[in-house]
Amino acid sequence: MTLAQKSIITVPLSDRAYDVAIAPGGLDRLGLWLTSGRLQSSPGQSTLGRKILLVSNPTVFEYYGQRAIASLTDAGFDAEYCILPDGEEYKTLNSIQKIYDSALEHRLERSSTLVSLGGGVIGDMTGFAAATWLRGIHFVQVPTTLLSMVDASIGGKTGVNHPQGKNLIGAFYQPQLVLIDPEVLSTLPPREFRAGMAEVIKYGVIWDRDLFEQLEAASSLKSYAEVSTDLLQTILMRSCQAKADVVSQDEREAGLRAILNYGHTLGHAVESLTGYTSVNHGEAVAIGMVAAGQLAVDMDWWNADLQQRQVALIKSTELPTQIPPNLSSDEIVETLQTDKKVKAGQVRFILPTQIGAVKITSQVSSDMVQQVVQQLQR
Numbered sequence: 257m258t259l260a261q262k263s264i265i266t267v268p269l270s271d272r273a274y275d276v277a278i279a280p281g282g283l284d285r286l287g288l289w290l291t292s293g294r295l296q297s298s299p300g301q302s303t304l305g306r307k308i309l310l311v312s313n314p315t316v317f318e319y320y321g322q323r324a325i326a327s328l329t330d331a332g333f334d335a336e337y338c339i340l341p342d343g344e345e346y347k348t349l350n351s352i353q354k355i356y357d358s359a360l361e362h363r364l365e366r367s368s369t370l371v372s373l374g375g376g377v378i379g380d381m382t383g384f385a386a387a388t389w390l391r392g393i394h395f396v397q398v399p400t401t402l403l404s405m406v407d408a409s410i411g412g413k414t415g416v417n418h419p420q421g422k423n424l425i426g427a428f429y430q431p432q433l434v435l436i437d438p439e440v441l442s443t444l445p446p447r448e449f450r451a452g453m454a455e456v457i458k459y460g461v462i463w464d465r466d467l468f469e470q471l472e473a474a475s476s477l478k479s480y481a482e483v484s485t486d487l488l489q490t491i492l493m494r495s496c497q498a499k500a501d502v503v504s505q506d507e508r509e510a511g512l513r514a515i516l517n518y519g520h521t522l523g524h525a526v527e528s529l530t531g532y533t534s535v536n537h538g539e540a541v542a543i544g545m546v547a548a549g550q551l552a553v554d555m556d557w558w559n560a561d562l563q564q565r566q567v568a569l570i571k572s573t574e575l576p577t578q579i580p581p582n583l584s585s586d587e588i589v590e591t592l593q594t595d596k597k598v599k600a601g602q603v604r605f606i607l608p609t610q611i612g613a614v615k616i617t618s619q620v621s622s623d624m625v626q627q628v629v630q631q632l633q634r
């Protein structure tokens with residue numbers, strides 16, 4: 257297939273517009289994508305130079321690193337790589353320093369490019385390094401988890417964690433290309449695949465009713481092996497389109513973009529109270545969506561049938577719908593106060609009103625949250 261036959265979604269950010277290409281087998285054509293017309297002639301951006309530093313981790317590099325490097329070299333690039341340890345605990349300024357060291361060693365210039373090959377952890381860090389090295393160099397995302405394909409790689413949120421909180425240090429910095437090769441999901445552990453599916457369900461609830469209904473009709477959503485190629489293509493296309501639509505209307509999260517945090521308010525509290533390990537991000541978002549749906553039922557903003565449909569869809573992916581019993585409702589409420597989405601002391605929730613529509617609200621009281629937490633622990 258030629259590059260032109262792939263599915264492409266554009267994130268229309270005027271002079272920083274970029275493509276999200278969903279291209280089965282695209283990893284072996286990474287070099288070709290970087291020499292394609294659009295990247296070489298983006299208005300307001302200099303042409304990509306020959307030097308590329310690919311950033312990855314040992315797990316992903318072992319599977320796909322050499323293929324990516326070979327493709328870049330074949331296309332005429334001078335490609336080097338920098339391998340960071342695998343895990344959220346390494347999403348730190350120390351890892352950014354390692355990227356800088358590698359950039360210095362390989363003499364990256366203003367026209368050089370950082371390419372991330374990995375999940376959201378590698379993508380967020382590579383983007384932050386690209387935003388800051390020499391005050392900004394070219395940046396390309398090659399996401400390899402479902403979560404990073406549909407969410408983290410698009411929209412320009414980059415950064416690292418502070419010991420006191422997740423993603424507290426960062427910058428908005430858009431990539432110039434997101435290249436998604438769905439075939440790399442064949443090696444992704446099913447638990448990570450399901451974590452990404454939580455974000456896909458999120459898009460169904462907040463934005464795209466048709467996507468939600470297609471997910472409901474699927475025979476299985478549990479792993480890459482059980483999802484048909486056509487359905488996976490639809491899931492990727494519709495999710496990336498939803499993210500592109502929202503980001504292009506509100507790049508810096510002045511308003512609308514906050515809806516992408518559906519399920520994340522309570523989800524982040526669960527994630528942080530369980531130490532970011534026993535419950536992963538997608539699992540926490542799944543629990544958070546159930547909680548948000550229940551709050552919306554309690555406020556008469558949506559009805560019990562819709563909540564039942566949401567819960568059934570989440571359960572069908574084998575994502576959790578209950579809050580771990582060892583967490584107390586008091587500590588959850590307290591942790592909510594430290595959420596980045598707190599505005600003027602008010603915790604903001606994203607609550608569903610229909611399948612495909614949500615509202616942002618500060619009207620949820622601590623008592624209501626406590627009640628729902630206790631309900632989701634029974």
Ligand code: NAD
Nearest residue numbers: 315342375376377378400401403404407408413440443444
């Ligand atoms: P991750 O990057 O930690 O990847 C999960 C695991 O899968 C890792 O062990 C990784 O090595 C492995 N892996 C990745 N691709 C693989 C493949 N194809 N085959 C086999 N193993 C593979 O986790 P994630 O869920 O991709 O990303 C989570 C991170 O993304 C968090 O740090 C979160 O804050 C961030 N995030 C950012 C945004 C954003 O808008 N920037 C949005 C959502 C999440």
Ligand code: GLY
Nearest residue numbers: 407411413513516
């Ligand atoms: N993942 C939330 C955002 O990109 O805004």
